[in-house]
Amino acid sequence: MEPEWRPAVLTAPLPGGRVRCGLCPYNCGLDEGQTGPCQVRRNRDGVLETATFTAAVAHIDAIERKPFYHLRPGARVLTVASPGCTFSCGYCINHRLSQYGREATSPWLGSAAVPAELATQAREADAMLGLSYTEPGLAPELTLALAEHGLPIVWKTNGFLTPAAIDLVAPVLLGVNIDVKAADTRSHRDLTGAPLGPVLDAIERFLAADVWVEVCTPLIPGVSASPEQLDTIAHRLAAISPDLPWHLLRFTPDFKMLLDPPTPPAMLESAREIGHQAGLRFVYVERALGTPGRRTECPDCAATLVERGIWATHEVHLRGDKCPNCGAHIPGRWEVRP
Numbered sequence: 001m002e003p004e005w006r007p008a009v010l011t012a013p014l015p016g017g018r019v020r021c022g023l024c025p026y027n028c029g030l031d032e033g034q035t036g037p038c039q040v041r042r043n044r045d046g047v048l049e050t051a052t053f054t055a056a057v058a059h060i061d062a063i064e065r066k067p068f069y070h071l072r073p074g075a076r077v078l079t080v081a082s083p084g085c086t087f088s089c090g091y092c093i094n095h096r097l098s099q100y101g102r103e104a105t106s107p108w109l110g111s112a113a114v115p116a117e118l119a120t121q122a123r124e125a126d127a128m129l130g131l132s133y134t135e136p137g138l139a140p141e142l143t144l145a146l147a148e149h150g151l152p153i154v155w156k157t158n159g160f161l162t163p164a165a166i167d168l169v170a171p172v173l174l175g176v177n178i179d180v181k182a183a184d185t186r187s188h189r190d191l192t193g194a195p196l197g198p199v200l201d202a203i204e205r206f207l208a209a210d211v212w213v214e215v216c217t218p219l220i221p222g223v224s225a226s227p228e229q230l231d232t233i234a235h236r237l238a239a240i241s242p243d244l245p246w247h248l249l250r251f252t253p254d255f256k257m258l259l260d261p262p263t264p265p266a267m268l269e270s271a272r273e274i275g276h277q278a279g280l281r282f283v284y285v286e287r288a289l290g291t292p293g294r295r296t297e298c299p300d301c302a303a304t305l306v307e308r309g310i311w312a313t314h315e316v317h318l319r320g321d322k323c324p325n326c327g328a329h330i331p332g333r334w335e336v337r338p
């Protein structure tokens with residue numbers, strides 16, 4: 001199967017039939033016929049084209065699975081993915097889709113997305129729309145087309161986008177969950193192939209654009225799992241906003257990191273403490289510490305506010321956006337689904 005290419009946004013002509021792609025911070029200048037390192041944008045006859053107007057996956061998830069914990073608890077999300085990623089993380093559980101063009105194990109999958117059909121499917125399922133599993137930042141054209149159908153849209157993204165790209169999509173996004181995978185640029189580059197700075201900048205820019213932001217950090221051995229690395233990440237996030245929900249993800253061996261052991265639960269427990277010590281008020285562990293790891297407590301009085309299962313919200317005790325016990329404001333977009 002071959003990709004179906006369409007004209008792309010965020011492009012500028014360069015001399016000699018070259019084109020500039022302004023979607024991610026690589027800012028590629030592409031020669032005629034050249035494809036970018038993302039493998040899903042190319043210069044064909046002096047026109048920048050994208051292959052990501054594609055649905056290789058389209059199924060319903062709980063919003064807690066993205067994960068979003070402070071955004072419309074209990075909502076359902078029709079989640080779409082098209083092949084491709086700007087990163088090449090060695091542990092990627094979705095590498096068969098994300099690493100298209102880089103790995104022999106990642107052939108092209110999917111067919112042209114039809115936004116009206118996806119919107120109808122979402123409405124019939126009482127769901128919003130989401131782009132996840134691969135890199136939604138590579139699919140601004142699809143995101144904008146989906147937005148024309150009036151449903152809320154969320155992204156699970158690596159945040160590796162230019163300011164212009166963020167400004168283009170932020171008005172149609174309800175929320176983004178951004179991965180911060182490493183404490184410093186060198187280890188981030190070793191893991192992903194890309195620098196860390198633009199990811200942190202993206203968090204600030206989405207927040208400034210009034211998009212709801214949550215952050216994930218997978219505890220990857222040698223990259224983000226040591227107390228020092230976690231402390232650095234947590235302080236960086238707290239400096240942006242102590243209200244950023246921080247999700248600590250258990251690393252599990254996959255793809256090119258099959259020999260690294262899974263993150264021990266005790267390490268996740270101490271990582272949660274590091275987050276709180278750094279000033280982050282909402283720190284979560286989805287799958288290793290049981291219900292307490294997924295619970296939202298009032299930072300002021302410790303009342304239980306939201307109880308969650310592994311991929312679902314069970315009980316919401318909030319009164320609007322306030323703690324029912326002490327009345328403290330709890331940051332989030334707590335309105336009822338979708």
Ligand code: SF4
Pocket residue numbers: 021022023024025026027028035036037038039040041042086138
């Ligand atoms: S999305 Fe990034 S890697 Fe791909 S062509 Fe554009 S600038 Fe280059």
